[in-house]
Amino acid sequence: MSTISSFTFNAREGRQTHQHSHGHIIIVLTQTFYIRFLDQEHLLTPRLIGFVPPGVPHEFGCTGSALTLNIPAEMIKPTDLIILTEHSTLEIDAKLEPLISLIKQEVGGSSHSNSLRYLFYYLYDKFADQYRMPSLQYMHENYADAINIAQLAAMENYNVSYYTSWFREKIGCNPSDYLKMVRMEMAKEILTTTRYRIIDVAMQVGYTNSSSFTRAFHAMEGMTPNQYRKLMTENRNRIDRKPLAREDVL
Structure with a gap:
């Protein structure tokens, strides 16, 4: 930890x-x-x-x-x-x-x-x-739902074209990439803390099937969800087995 x-x-x-x-x-x-x-x-x-x-x-x-x-x-x-x-x-x-x-x-x-x-x-x-801008906050709170750019643009009172340019200038990426980052962050937390099936994890973070979720996860993390879960489990076990340093015991 x-x-x-x-x-x-x-x-x-x-x-x-x-x-x-x-x-x-x-x-x-x-x-x-x-x-x-x-x-x-x-x-x-x-x-x-x-x-x-x-x-x-x-x-x-x-x-x-x-x-x-x-x-x-x-x-x-x-x-x-x-x-x-x-x-x-x-x-x-x-x-x-x-x-x-x-x-x-x-x-x-x-x-x-x-x-x-x-x-x-x-x-x-x-x-x-x-x-967090209203559209950012919405993505963080509703990442499991279907979200489109028009919805987000309306929250900032912009049209889609202007909103996309404005978002990229403010945040450094486009809205769809940011939403994907939010979803992957939540997916990693679920993978690390639960034993849910991959399809269940996918649906909890806004994907309708495990294939598209796995592709998106691999593109962002460089490994599949199962590989990530295995790696995190191994790291946690390694830490748990590590003997306490002297200052931790005193």
Whole structure:
């Protein structure tokens, strides 16, 4: 199981640049935290959360202190990564304040707890939902249904042609490819957590037969659904058999 770790960053002179395979959620505790990556530049305050995508070089500096949650890349859905990279800050409003306080308390007790993982997912969902366009939200909530581009375009008050161009510019792919990504993400979750037949998985994510689902899955993941399930099972068994490190036992 992937683990979220945390680190409290204190003020340092100047700015640094680095890159790593995990992502960050940054919660400023005091003063300000500067972050720059891709074409974005942000000055975070205690009222503004920041997100840094995995694998991206970033420059940063801190005048006070900040809490960083280190998020393994596999815990960030590709469809959400598109949104969070485009919209990488979130204001802490009255609804978010209790959650942020809980995260701070949890980190104070243990920087590798399961509770921190659950709190992260709740914050992660809030972050992603904040910036999902109506048509994106609809795809995430109704991926098992038949969805056509005209439906989605109407939700944004555009015609099909303009909507498709607008969507590609905003998200980086066309609507049908994005919907396929959403469906494959859900399929992988079902394959990993259940023993449902492939046809049952296919129907739960919007496909009417296992053949078209298997072709789509293979095109995106480079393996069949059965191969993916076998690989995930082997990985999980390998982790379960791994002896605990000394610090996990103490």
